[in-house]
Amino acid sequence: xxxxxxxxxxxxxxxxxxxxVVGTEQLALGAAFGRVLAADFVSPEDLPGFRRxxxxxxxxxxxxxxxxxxTAPALVDVLGSVSMGAATDLRVGRGQAARIPTGGMxxxxxxxxxxxxxxxxxxxxxxxIARAVAPGQNxxxxxxxxxxxxxxxxxxxVLRAADIGLLAALGATGVSVFRRPRVAILSTGDEVMPxxxxxxxxxxxxxxxxxxxxxxxxxxxVPIRRGxxxxxxGALLDAARGALQVADMVLISGGSSVGTxxxxxxxxxxxxxxxVLLHGVAIxxxxxxxxxxxxxxxxxxxxxxxTSAMVVFEALVRAFVERIGGVQDGxxxxxxxxxxxxxxxxxxxxxxxxxVRLEERDGAWWAAPLRGGSALIRTMxxxxxxxxxxxxxxxLREGEVVQVQLWR
Amino acid sequence: xxxxxxxxxxxxxxxxxxxxVVGTEQLALGAAFGRVLAADFVSPEDLPGFRRxxxxxxxxxxxxxxxxxxTAPALVDVLGSVSMGAATDLRVGRGQAARIPTGGMxxxxxxxxxxxxxxxxxxxxxxxIARAVAPGQNxxxxxxxxxxxxxxxxxxxVLRAADIGLLAALGATGVSVFRRPRVAILSTGDEVMPxxxxxxxxxxxxxxxxxxxxxxxxxxxVPIRRGxxxxxxGALLDAARGALQVADMVLISGGSSVGTxxxxxxxxxxxxxxxVLLHGVAIxxxxxxxxxxxxxxxxxxxxxxxTSAMVVFEALVRAFVERIGGVQDGxxxxxxxxxxxxxxxxxxxxxxxxxVRLEERDGAWWAAPLRGGSALIRTMxxxxxxxxxxxxxxxLREGEVVQVQLWR
Numbered sequence: 001x002x003x004x005x006x007x008x009x010x011x012x013x014x015x016x017x018x019x020x021v022v023g024t025e026q027l028a029l030g031a032a033f034g035r036v037l038a039a040d041f042v043s044p045e046d047l048p049g050f051r052r053x054x055x056x057x058x059x060x061x062x063x064x065x066x067x068x069x070x071t072a073p074a075l076v077d078v079l080g081s082v083s084m085g086a087a088t089d090l091r092v093g094r095g096q097a098a099r100i101p102t103g104g105m106x107x108x109x110x111x112x113x114x115x116x117x118x119x120x121x122x123x124x125x126x127x128x129i130a131r132a133v134a135p136g137q138n139x140x141x142x143x144x145x146x147x148x149x150x151x152x153x154x155x156x157x158v159l160r161a162a163d164i165g166l167l168a169a170l171g172a173t174g175v176s177v178f179r180r181p182r183v184a185i186l187s188t189g190d191e192v193m194p195x196x197x198x199x200x201x202x203x204x205x206x207x208x209x210x211x212x213x214x215x216x217x218x219x220x221x222v223p224i225r226r227g228x229x230x231x232x233x234g235a236l237l238d239a240a241r242g243a244l245q246v247a248d249m250v251l252i253s254g255g256s257s258v259g260t261x262x263x264x265x266x267x268x269x270x271x272x273x274x275x276v277l278l279h280g281v282a283i284x285x286x287x288x289x290x291x292x293x294x295x296x297x298x299x300x301x302x303x304x305x306x307t308s309a310m311v312v313f314e315a316l317v318r319a320f321v322e323r324i325g326g327v328q329d330g331x332x333x334x335x336x337x338x339x340x341x342x343x344x345x346x347x348x349x350x351x352x353x354x355x356v357r358l359e360e361r362d363g364a365w366w367a368a369p370l371r372g373g374s375a376l377i378r379t380m381x382x383x384x385x386x387x388x389x390x391x392x393x394x395x396l397r398e399g400e401v402v403q404v405q406l407w408r
Numbered sequence: 409x410x411x412x413x414x415x416x417x418x419x420x421x422x423x424x425x426x427x428x429v430v431g432t433e434q435l436a437l438g439a440a441f442g443r444v445l446a447a448d449f450v451s452p453e454d455l456p457g458f459r460r461x462x463x464x465x466x467x468x469x470x471x472x473x474x475x476x477x478x479t480a481p482a483l484v485d486v487l488g489s490v491s492m493g494a495a496t497d498l499r500v501g502r503g504q505a506a507r508i509p510t511g512g513m514x515x516x517x518x519x520x521x522x523x524x525x526x527x528x529x530x531x532x533x534x535x536x537i538a539r540a541v542a543p544g545q546n547x548x549x550x551x552x553x554x555x556x557x558x559x560x561x562x563x564x565x566v567l568r569a570a571d572i573g574l575l576a577a578l579g580a581t582g583v584s585v586f587r588r589p590r591v592a593i594l595s596t597g598d599e600v601m602p603x604x605x606x607x608x609x610x611x612x613x614x615x616x617x618x619x620x621x622x623x624x625x626x627x628x629x630v631p632i633r634r635g636x637x638x639x640x641x642g643a644l645l646d647a648a649r650g651a652l653q654v655a656d657m658v659l660i661s662g663g664s665s666v667g668t669x670x671x672x673x674x675x676x677x678x679x680x681x682x683x684v685l686l687h688g689v690a691i692x693x694x695x696x697x698x699x700x701x702x703x704x705x706x707x708x709x710x711x712x713x714x715t716s717a718m719v720v721f722e723a724l725v726r727a728f729v730e731r732i733g734g735v736q737d738g739x740x741x742x743x744x745x746x747x748x749x750x751x752x753x754x755x756x757x758x759x760x761x762x763x764v765r766l767e768e769r770d771g772a773w774w775a776a777p778l779r780g781g782s783a784l785i786r787t788m789x790x791x792x793x794x795x796x797x798x799x800x801x802x803x804l805r806e807g808e809v810v811q812v813q814l815w816r
Contacts, residue, residue: 030621034625034816084610085597087609144784145786161622162788164618165615165618165714166788167618168614170613173603190494196579201495203494204493205576205577206576208573209576211576213441214569214572259464304511332744334743334814335742335744377553380573406742407568407569
């Protein structure tokens with residue numbers, strides 16, 4: 001067995017900085033939701049761009065309403081109506097008004113809008129105003145909302161629905177985003193068979209590749225399943241080289257025996273322009289994780305048990321996919337506060353990740369650690385997420401409140 | 409202005425049951441992540457399907473190790489090695505052992521595995537065992553993990569990464585899912601212009617359609633932008649009819665004036681086979697929301713201010729998209745516990761939704777309500793989510809802990 005130099009999770013994460021961000025692509029706005037902005041978005045214009053009413057009512061000079069009240073309303077002449085989406089020729093002077101809908105453009109001369117609820121029409125041409133308005137009241141001035149030149153969205157932001165709306169408001173028909181990182185996935189193991197195959201004795205299907213594919217998708221990457229490789233250094237070397245041709249990152253997983261792990265590290269060391277950055281991380285599960293930098297790309301050796309590989313992906317690999325995908329201002333990681341349902345001892349010096357199922361009892365959330373080892377595939381669909389036990393603690397006490405990191 | 413009969417949010421949500429779930433489609437497993445399972449998944453076989461070692465070590469009859477200890481190890485003969493992914497001809501008797509890797513298939517006769525760490529090889533053909541094992545120890549029996557016929561995933565489940573892995577483990581090359589609900593989006597308003605247009609005085613771009621499109625995507629639907637309709641009943645009637653031909657649900661938004669709202673309700677009433685289910689919901693913002701059932705499809709009239717339309721979508725429409733999309737066991741809605749940063753009074757009898765920005769101060773999360781009215785588009789990109797103030801409360805006190813519903 002090869003020598004492990006175990007590093008902390010934080011030290012492992014710090015290697016992110018050694019990997020470059022992928023290139024960019026131009027997308028139509030309709031395809032940009034959830035993608036990562038590749039350049040600051042600077043407003044090309046003022047918004048709204050014109051003086052706009054935010055209520056249905058009457059555009060006036062505020063001075064025309066001074067002192068107006070229910071008992072002593074101000075009487076003004078109605079010149080006509082403002083139409084939506086058009087400038088008006090009307091010019092409102094002292095003692096005059098124009099009907100205006102929400103969103104309508106203020107006529108010349110007007111500096112405020114009286115809400116229709118505070119008026120009473122006497123006839124077509126005159127209205128009583130029962131409440132005074134101040135200059136600017138119920139009006140949005142040009143650039144009150146957005147000023148031309150303002151930086152509205154930062155490079156590296158994962159675009160949300162509201163961002164798409166803002167981009168549309170400012171006429172951005174397209175947007176420059178980082179392309180999705182391509183992540184090649186290799187499975188090792190003489191016992192591993194492809195999905196459609198009939199299984200012989202002692203054989204299993206390629207669970208890891210399919211699970212990791214979906215996790216790559218969830219992290220914003222494009223999974224590229226490159227198939228199954230026999231437990232043979234030459235075959236794994238060829239497969240890794242081929243994967244590096246088409247991908248920005250490579251995940252190797254599948255074998256859970258010591259022999260397979262040694263094979264992976266030997267292969268990574270044998271690749272040209274390769275530097276093994278870490279071999280062993282102080283987390284549980286996931287200690288035998290390997291990371292190499294091969295010609296600029298991250299190549300991972302992940303634990304063979306799929307349940308452990310999922311934890312390592314969530315705790316570590318995901319951050320690297322986001323790094324090369326250009327994410328700076330990501331979505332807040334979904335969490336849920338819950339009480340842990342039983343004592344969970346842990347060891348100093350490593351971070352434990354415990355898979356839990358969330359259960360609601362009497363309106364409170366409880367996080368129930370899953371029983372059954374990492375060899376049981378069934379348990380993976382029962383877990384709603386992970387509870388993290390920090391390295392400097394002795395574990396969690398029943399009833400303690402934890403933040404469950406939800407996964408998809 | 410039309411008569412409003414305002415109903416509670418819960419009563420509004422209860423109308424979900426009046427809409428049918430969409431049809432199904434068959435997908436390859438690689439396309440199924442995040443989709444909604446259309447039928448219970450019943451395991452077609454046992455898993456692992458064979459007696460499997462969960463450690464690297466020696467397969468033995470447990471009886472051969474009884475009484476073994478560091479000081480009095482048991483000596484056994486090594487018959488050979490089990491290969492991964494294959495049955496072996498070896499047959500392990502009393503006082504015998506076979507080398508076995510993690511995941512290997514137990515040879516005949518063996519009923520337990522001794523971890524390699526608890527053994528010492530004397531030569532090629534014999535090994536000392538320093539710890540006794542019980543029958544079944546370090547072994548997964550067939551169906552220990554999954555038994556044939558077990559219901560593993562329920563209809564209506566949003567497929568997670570682990571689910572994809574489980575389906576792969578059991579040889580499911582494809583899966584039946586509900587198709588994504590098609591949601592047509594119409595914008596009304598003479599002032600609203602398409603994204604690429606040069607704006608004239610008083611005109612604005614179609615923010616609502618683009619924002620709602622992304623929210624439909626986030627809810628698992630397929631947005632179909634059907635363009636902008638002038639404030640004219642005939643035009644809106646034609647546009648709504650056209651939208652109903654291609655979609656399972658229709659969202660009408662854009663006008664924020666009373667006139668536009670009246671136009672929407674008149675149009676909905678004029679559509680054939682139409683029943684207005686609600687016109688007014690006791691929420692803020694979003695009170696003037698309209699829902700009709702037209703020939704089986706939900707047709708919504710949403711508030712004109714995009715910031716309000718977003719809240720109504722999140723609080724109400726989203727649940728209907730999920731309903732017709734077949735979602736039963738959805739992903740847990742992401743929330744974050746935070747302290748509210750200032751007093752927020754509210755009125756009895758309605759549910760308030762307040763847009764907040766999350767801020768981390770000294771390791772604690774604070775939810776800062778956004779200032780600036782719903783007319784300001786800028787505020788929409790500042791909000792990380794919504795805080796809900798229940799109808800029977802008088803509001804929130806500064807420092808009170810709330811659950812922020814995060815949005816994408």
